[in-house]
Amino acid sequence: MSIQRCCPPKRVIRADYSGEAALFQALADEHRLAILASLAQTDGEICVCDFTDQLPLNQPTVSHHLRILHESGLVTSARRGTWVYYKLAPDAKRRLQQSLRGLFDGRATVA
Amino acid sequence: MSIQRCCPPKRVIRADYSGEAALFQALADEHRLAILASLAQTDGEICVCDFTDQLPLNQPTVSHHLRILHESGLVTSARRGTWVYYKLAPDAKRRLQQSLRGLFDGRATVA
């Protein structure tokens, strides 16, 4: 027999998903998810001190996770006096939902 | 002055998000996202050979990413003859959407 193929070859998407990957990477840690959920389910903002008090992590580690969430654009921060407060970015939920939709439905996503 | 607080302390969620974190971790790689998007936007299944042909990755690396997606439950696989075909798990989209909703709205998620 001649050369055999498995099937008519299907096209594999070769778009650049690095933006979406970075976004989901921000969600790929249980403590960051707890932080995000706390921010999402609270009215307004939360003081960093509340996270350092109540999470099972040391202060530099909390600061590290907050920085990653901040760099992903999912949260914003504001200093008032000695304290720093974080809150959910207004478009956080929408960005994540759009990224999911982009994956499944092929829409353009800005990630 | 007496001891000063930043504010009435806000409660930080301390639920276990390790399941959701593992799920999002599966999405935290651009090549896995390309694989998932290809599966989601194609009718049916895709042969592993199409991925190894068209992705800029060597065959063991493709196999590695497919394994991670499979272990997360987002895809299923079936061997037919020499070839192995992957397809999107029926509940993949729903699980991800539910995990997002669990984060933002506090619903229970099975992840």
Added chain:
DNA sequence: CGGTAATATCGAAAAATGTCGATACAGCGA
């Protein structure tokens, strides 16, 4: 200005991850 408290950054260590060459395994065809 000096002291104290909250937060961020630095540096290091351990663990996890992405990648690939080499190899093993599975199924087909001659």
Added chain:
DNA sequence: TCGCTGTATCGACATTTTTCGATATTACCG
């Protein structure tokens, strides 16, 4: 059975990630 092809696994390496102690920075207060 033998050889070939597609896929998975193994072992190694480089990079990234998570964590934390130590230290720096910022702001308040006396």
